Amino acid sequence: MRDVYVVGIGITTFTRLEYALSEIASYASMMALKDAGVTEVDDVYVANMGGPRVNHQTALASAVVDSLSLTPAGAAAIENGPASGGSAIKAGFQAVASGMDDLVLVAGVERMREVNNLEATDFVATLTHPIAEYIYGVTLPAHAAMFTRLYMEKYGVTERHLAMVGVKNQNAALHNEWAHLQQEISLEGILDSPEAMTNNPYVAEPLRFFDACPVSDGGAAVILASKEKAEELGRPMIRITGVGQATDTHAVFEREDPTDLLAVRKAAGDAFAMAGITPQDVDVAELHDAFTILEIAESEEVGFFPKGEGHIALENGETALGGTIPINVGGGLKGRGHPVGATGVAQAWEIVTQLRGDGGTRQVEDAKTGFTCNFGGFGNNVVCLTFERED
Amino acid sequence: MSVDLEKILRPIPSPMEPYEPKYMLLASGEAAVVREVGRDEIPDLLKYVEPLLHVERDFYDVVASRVYAELLGHYQFRFQDQYVLAVQIDGELAAIVNGRQVTPNLGLSLHTLAFRRGLRVGAHAFAAKMEYHFDQLGHDEVLIVAESPIGFRRWMIEYKLEKRFEVPHELGGVPSWALTRELFDRARASLIVGRRPVPPEMLAKAMAGILPPSDPPTPALDPLAATRAKSDPTATALMIERWEMEGRSEDA
Numbered sequence: 001m002r003d004v005y006v007v008g009i010g011i012t013t014f015t016r017l018e019y020a021l022s023e024i025a026s027y028a029s030m031m032a033l034k035d036a037g038v039t040e041v042d043d044v045y046v047a048n049m050g051g052p053r054v055n056h057q058t059a060l061a062s063a064v065v066d067s068l069s070l071t072p073a074g075a076a077a078i079e080n081g082p083a084s085g086g087s088a089i090k091a092g093f094q095a096v097a098s099g100m101d102d103l104v105l106v107a108g109v110e111r112m113r114e115v116n117n118l119e120a121t122d123f124v125a126t127l128t129h130p131i132a133e134y135i136y137g138v139t140l141p142a143h144a145a146m147f148t149r150l151y152m153e154k155y156g157v158t159e160r161h162l163a164m165v166g167v168k169n170q171n172a173a174l175h176n177e178w179a180h181l182q183q184e185i186s187l188e189g190i191l192d193s194p195e196a197m198t199n200n201p202y203v204a205e206p207l208r209f210f211d212a213c214p215v216s217d218g219g220a221a222v223i224l225a226s227k228e229k230a231e232e233l234g235r236p237m238i239r240i241t242g243v244g245q246a247t248d249t250h251a252v253f254e255r256e257d258p259t260d261l262l263a264v265r266k267a268a269g270d271a272f273a274m275a276g277i278t279p280q281d282v283d284v285a286e287l288h289d290a291f292t293i294l295e296i297a298e299s300e301e302v303g304f305f306p307k308g309e310g311h312i313a314l315e316n317g318e319t320a321l322g323g324t325i326p327i328n329v330g331g332g333l334k335g336r337g338h339p340v341g342a343t344g345v346a347q348a349w350e351i352v353t354q355l356r357g358d359g360g361t362r363q364v365e366d367a368k369t370g371f372t373c374n375f376g377g378f379g380n381n382v383v384c385l386t387f388e389r390e391d
Numbered sequence: 392m393s394v395d396l397e398k399i400l401r402p403i404p405s406p407m408e409p410y411e412p413k414y415m416l417l418a419s420g421e422a423a424v425v426r427e428v429g430r431d432e433i434p435d436l437l438k439y440v441e442p443l444l445h446v447e448r449d450f451y452d453v454v455a456s457r458v459y460a461e462l463l464g465h466y467q468f469r470f471q472d473q474y475v476l477a478v479q480i481d482g483e484l485a486a487i488v489n490g491r492q493v494t495p496n497l498g499l500s501l502h503t504l505a506f507r508r509g510l511r512v513g514a515h516a517f518a519a520k521m522e523y524h525f526d527q528l529g530h531d532e533v534l535i536v537a538e539s540p541i542g543f544r545r546w547m548i549e550y551k552l553e554k555r556f557e558v559p560h561e562l563g564g565v566p567s568w569a570l571t572r573e574l575f576d577r578a579r580a581s582l583i584v585g586r587r588p589v590p591p592e593m594l595a596k597a598m599a600g601i602l603p604p605s606d607p608p609t610p611a612l613d614p615l616a617a618t619r620a621k622s623d624p625t626a627t628a629l630m631i632e633r634w635e636m637e638g639r640s641e642d643a
Contacts, residue, residue: 116540183509186420193416195584199511200418210418 004096005230006238006387008036008223009349014180014337016113017217021048021055022063025109028219028342029068032105036223037233042101043074045091047084047108048341050123051077055111064107073105081127082290083245083376084108085220085344086383090243092224102229108345109219120215124340127377129251141212143252143378144291145204150259151293152206155308159206163191164314165292166210169328172321173335175362176350180216180337211292216337220346236356241277242386244270252378261301264373267384268302271371275386279303282386283367284354285325286347288375289332295319298373299327302384321362329354329362344374344383355389402471407492410476410523413585414593417510421480424589424597425519428475428487433466435601436477439484440504446608450539451504457538457562458502461489473501476523478516480507483602486516490524490533498524498533499561500570503542506604514545518583521550525575534567536560546570550578 010031017024025046033039046061057063061075080087085108092104112120125139133143151157167187173179190200190210200208230237246266252258272278279302287302289295296310304325305313313319319327330336330350333343351370353359359367370387412426428436440462443455464470471491478486485507490500500520505513524530535552537543546552547568556566589597 181509183419185418189416189418189420193420194586195415195417198515198582198584199416201581 001097002099003227004093004240005225005227006222006240006348006352007225007230007233007235008032008034008038008221009352010035010221011178011346011349012219013178014216014218014339014342014346017111019111019217021051021057021109021111022060022067024111024217024219025060025064025107025221026067028109028221029064029105029107032107032221032223033068036225036235038103038223041070041073041103041105041223043092043095044070044076044105044107045088046075046077047080047088047106047345048077048110049079049081049084049127050110050112050340053126054115054120054123060109070105079341081376081381082124082288082338082340083344083374083381083383084341085346085348086372086374086376086385087245087344089222089224089240089344089348089385090245090383092222093240093243096224096226102226104224105221106224106345107219107221108339108342110339110341111217112215112339113217117215132251132253139204140290140378141204141207144212144293145207147252147258147297147378148206148291148293151297154259155311157293157296157311159208160187160191161296161311161314162207162211162292163187163200165289165295166190166334168314168320169289169292169295169332169334170210171335172329172362173331175360176330176336179331179335180214180218181331181335185210207291207293213290213333213338216339218337218339218342218346220342220349222345222348222352237390238352238355239388239390240385241388242271242273242275242384244268244272244274244384246270246382248380250377250380259297261297261379261382263379263382264298264301264375264384267382268371268373271384271386272303275388277369277386279371281369282325282371283369284329284351284364285327285371285373286330286350287327287332287373288343288347289328289334290338290375292334294375295327295332298375299325302371302373321364326364329359329364344372347372347374348385348387351387355387401468405472405492405495407472407474408527410474410527411587412589412594412597413519413587414589415515415585417480417512417515419510422593423485423512423515424479424593425476425516425585426479426589426594426597428477428601430466432601433462433475436462436475436484436487437466439506439601439603439607440487443504443608446610448610449541449608451608453538454502454504458487458489458504461501465489474523476516476520477601478512478519479597479601481602482596482599484604486512488516488520490520492528492530493534495529496531498528498530500533500535501562506607508608513541514549514582515584517545519585521570521575522583522585525572531572533570534558534560535570536562536565536567538562549582550574
């Protein structure tokens with residue numbers, strides 16, 4: 001298997017974008033192509049979840065290739081729920097690692113604000129089990145709320161811990177010019193003051209408004225290359241050292257213990273094993289904090305902290321910039337936003353930015369090893385990646 | 392002669408108890424003061440509202456133009472029983488709300504214009520004026536309309552307003568919705584916040600002058616929306632960028 005490098009990255013502002021789905025992807029892709037200094041690729045993978053349903057657009061990869069004048073490159077769209085981005089990077093990785101391709105463009109894109117919040121919530125809920133969950137009105141906030149309640153009872157996580165994640169990540173987004181939320185929040189304002197319950201009401205108890213990521217539009221892209229091609233291009237050598245993907249039961253109630261995210265555990269374990277590193281070797285991580293509880297739970301499942309102690313590490317500042325394992329320093333999904341199909345690629349964008357040392361005021365000092373966890377479904381399809389800067 | 396005509400043109404104000412200022416903490420932890428704006432301060436507000444007339448998103452242009460006209464009418468004594476409240480953060484203007492008394496029992500909501508976004512400033516401001524109508528002016532009902540989807544979510548849905556479609560609202564003659572005292576009391580615990588009295592230093596800072604909003608809504612400048620969706624639907628700009636990378640000129 002050949003080594004695979006990220007030689008170009010691109011992203012759009014995550015916000016409401018009144019722009020065609022394919023053009024959002026193309027804009028991010030153009031940035032990545034320019035960053036890499038290439039005008040042609042062998043294959044294109046475009047990650048997206050809602051195009052056919054929300055934007056009435058199918059065959060998205062064909063549209064992107066055409067708008068970028070990348071024909072006759074091969075092109076395919078990848079729909080894998082919120083793990084679409086990570087899955088597309090995995091597909092691109094396989095294409096280069098196998099020797100089939102030398103250069104691959106991987107883009108992720110979503111335009112969810114074309115519909116109202118109710119429709120957007122319903123669209124995301126279509127990833128749940130159609131018979132056991134969806135028809136009963138289960139949404140992702142509802143899933144996350146039940147998960148949170150169990151986590152609180154079992155491990156002592158409190159609403160304060162959730163709010164701490166929200167404040168950490170939303171305020172981190174202030175250092176990321178591409179992030180959706182550019183508004184500082186405080187524990188006093190969302191938790192402790194007499195006005196907190198109005199400022200930050202429950203959306204699905206015990207989860208409150210600031211525990212959830214925003215609904216965002218946006219795109220992100222990376223260019224993957226073989227070692228020979230990467231050396232030829234002369235860009236910083238950021239290698240994808242590990243790839244892990246795992247699944248769990250579709251219906252959450254079928255899991256022996258719903259607080260165990262087994263797919264996260266296996267995907268992360270596989271990625272670390274492939275890279276030949278341990279979780280403690282990671283300098284900077286991107287975890288899929290669609291809801292604040294998920295950052296805490298994933299930080300345990302991937303092995304950064306013992307099970308049930310993620311919230312203690314949070315209290316101790318270990319997950320903040322300057323801590324032992326800074327998590328979501330670019331805002332995460334909570335602050336950067338969560339255009340579903342783009343998220344896995346945006347996580348890679350942030351890690352490559354960090355490993356290049358281009359993080360500006362959010363830069364993790366001397367970051368050499370990075371990690372991403374792209375969490376699909378309610379933990380039923382997860383992609384984890386490890387990255388390393390080669391000096 | 393002109394003096395007599397001016398007397399005819401000016402409405403005779405009804406007695407209205409002044410709004411009692413309050414303050415609240417926002418999600419950011421900042422303290423926001425809500426207070427009534429005097430007629431002499433209206434010219435300042437007009438300066439800050441005017442730029443929003445040109446913000447063609449989220450119906451800021453529609454709302455700002457109507458607020459501008461209402462404030463100007465108020466300033467020049469051409470409005471019956473209007474009041475204006477301002478939300479200020481460290482003296483800086485964060486929102487304007489206004490309304491008027493139709494009869495001693497009936498209030499009418501005019502507008503809510505937020506200059507700071509993402510902190511429920513507009514929602515807090517709207518709640519303050521409803522509180523004024525019911526708790527201080529003693530109205531039984533307030534007629535309301537929304538001019539944007541955001542307003543509809545905030546007023547019609549959050550307060551569960553009743554339909555008064557048989558009553559054309561003064562804003563464009565569209566069907567009215569109504570917040571009754573009973574609905575207001577139901578919403579009181581979850582939507583109405585604020586503390587009184589305002590600490591003297593905080594109130595003094597607000598009263599010293601209305602400072603301009605530091606981060607008001609601006610016309611959409613997103614490079615995707617502004618330069619490509621409207622002017623370049625065929626994505627020609629992307630191709631031109633690619634040609635430039637390849638060393639080809641635009642007319643190649």
